[in-house]
Amino acid sequence: MTRDDTRAGVDSRLVETDRLETHYLEAGTDDGPPVVFLHGNVSSSRFFEDTLVDLPETHRGIAPDMRGYGDSETKPVDATNGLGDFAADLRTFLAAIEVDDPVTLVGWSNGGGAAMRYAIDHPEAVDSLVLVNPVSPYGFGGTKDVEGTPCFDDYAGSGGGTSSDEFVTALAARDREGDGQGSPRRILRTFYVAPSHAFDPEREESYLTGMLDTATGDENYPGSATSSENWPGVAPGKTGVNNAISPKYCDLSAIADIDSDEKPPILWLRGDSDQIVSNESMFDLGALGKMGAVPDWPGEDVFPPQPMVDQTRAVFDDYADRGGAYEEVVFGNVGHTPHVEVPGDFMDRLESVLE
Numbered sequence: 001m002t003r004d005d006t007r008a009g010v011d012s013r014l015v016e017t018d019r020l021e022t023h024y025l026e027a028g029t030d031d032g033p034p035v036v037f038l039h040g041n042v043s044s045s046r047f048f049e050d051t052l053v054d055l056p057e058t059h060r061g062i063a064p065d066m067r068g069y070g071d072s073e074t075k076p077v078d079a080t081n082g083l084g085d086f087a088a089d090l091r092t093f094l095a096a097i098e099v100d101d102p103v104t105l106v107g108w109s110n111g112g113g114a115a116m117r118y119a120i121d122h123p124e125a126v127d128s129l130v131l132v133n134p135v136s137p138y139g140f141g142g143t144k145d146v147e148g149t150p151c152f153d154d155y156a157g158s159g160g161g162t163s164s165d166e167f168v169t170a171l172a173a174r175d176r177e178g179d180g181q182g183s184p185r186r187i188l189r190t191f192y193v194a195p196s197h198a199f200d201p202e203r204e205e206s207y208l209t210g211m212l213d214t215a216t217g218d219e220n221y222p223g224s225a226t227s228s229e230n231w232p233g234v235a236p237g238k239t240g241v242n243n244a245i246s247p248k249y250c251d252l253s254a255i256a257d258i259d260s261d262e263k264p265p266i267l268w269l270r271g272d273s274d275q276i277v278s279n280e281s282m283f284d285l286g287a288l289g290k291m292g293a294v295p296d297w298p299g300e301d302v303f304p305p306q307p308m309v310d311q312t313r314a315v316f317d318d319y320a321d322r323g324g325a326y327e328e329v330v331f332g333n334v335g336h337t338p339h340v341e342v343p344g345d346f347m348d349r350l351e352s353v354l355e
Contacts, residue, residue, distance in 0.1 A: 023071035024064040027052040040109025044070030046210035068215040076219035079243030086114040102127035123262040139250035155248035159236030161225025194335035260323025271334030
C-alpha cells in the first residue's frame with residue numbers, strides 16, 4: 001500500500017516487478033539524474049524521507065523499501081546468495097520505473113552492502129557509490145582480522161541465531177511502548193544514533209514505524225540458525241537477512257576486482273560514535289563476549305571483536321590500489337545514521353558527489 005503521511009514534496013508509490021511488489025518514496029525531477037537510497041536492516045525508506053526533501057530539485061531521488069521491509073512485499077531471502085536477492089530486486093525495480101543507467105547509489109548499513117553487491121554485479125550501472133556506515137565487506141560477525149578470516153570453519157557466532165530474542169519478539173508484536181533492553185524504541189534511541197542525539201518527536205515515530213515494518217521469522221529477519229559445537233553454539237542457516245550478511249555467504253571484497261575503467265568513485269561516510277558497525281560493535285558477539293555480556297567467551301585469540309571498520313578500509317585501499325578511488329569522511333559525535341543526525345553535513349557531502 002502507499003502511504004498518506006509522507007512529507008510535502010515526497011510521493012509514496014508502488015510498482016509491480018517480476019520479483020516483487022515494491023513500495024518506494026520519490027522526490028525531485030522525473031527526468032533528473034537518479035539518486036537511489038538503500039536503507040539498512042530493521043528500517044525502511046522512512047529513514048531517507050528527510051533526505052529526499054533536502055535533495056536538490058534538479059535530481060530524481062528514489063528510496064525503495066527492500067523485500068521484507070516497509071510497505072514492500074514480503075518474500076523469503078535466500079541467504080546462500082549473500083545480498084544477491086536485494087541487488088537483483090533493485091535491478092528489476094529500477095527497470096520497472098524506467099531509470100536509466102548509471103545511477104548514484106547511496107547505501108546505508110546493510111543497504112551499503114547491497115549497494116556494493118549491485119556495483120559488483122552491474123558496475124556499468126553505477127556512477128558513484130556513497131556508503132553510509134556500511135556493513136563490512138566481510139559481513140557481520142564471526143571474523144577475526146582485516147582479511148575476513150573466520151573464527152570457526154562453520155562461521156559460528158554469525159547469522160540468524162545471534163539476534164536478541166527480546167528484540168525480535170517486540171518487532172513481531174509491533175511494540176511501540178516497551179522499555180526493556182530489547183525494545184525497538186530503546187534500540188532506536190540508544191544504538192541507531194549517538195547518545196547525545198535528540199529526536200524530533202514526530203520523526204521518531206516515523207522511524208519507529210520504519211523499524212516495526214520489518215517482516216520477522218526464519219525467512220526474513222533475523223533468519224534461520226543451525227546448532228554448532230563452536231562458541232556460542234549457533235551457526236548460520238540458509239534463509240533470512242542476518243544469514244545473508246553472515247561471512248559464510250557475504251563476501252563483498254570482490255568490489256576491488258571491478259575493472260579499473262568501470263570502478264565508480266566511493267564516498268565512505270561514517271559516524272565516529274557508531275555502535276552497530278564498528279571495531280567494537282555492541283551487536284557483535286566477539287565484542288560482547290570480551291565485555292562479559294556473553295558467557296564462556298573463548299578469548300581474543302579465538303573470537304576477537306570483528307574489526308569491521310578496519311576491514312572496510314583494507315578492502316577500499318585495495319580498491320584504490322587497483323585503479324579505483326575512495327574518500328573516507330568521519331563525522332564527529334555521530335552514530336549509525338549521519339543522514340538523520342547531521343542532515344546538513346550529510347547533504348553537503350552528497351552534493352559534492354552529485355556536482
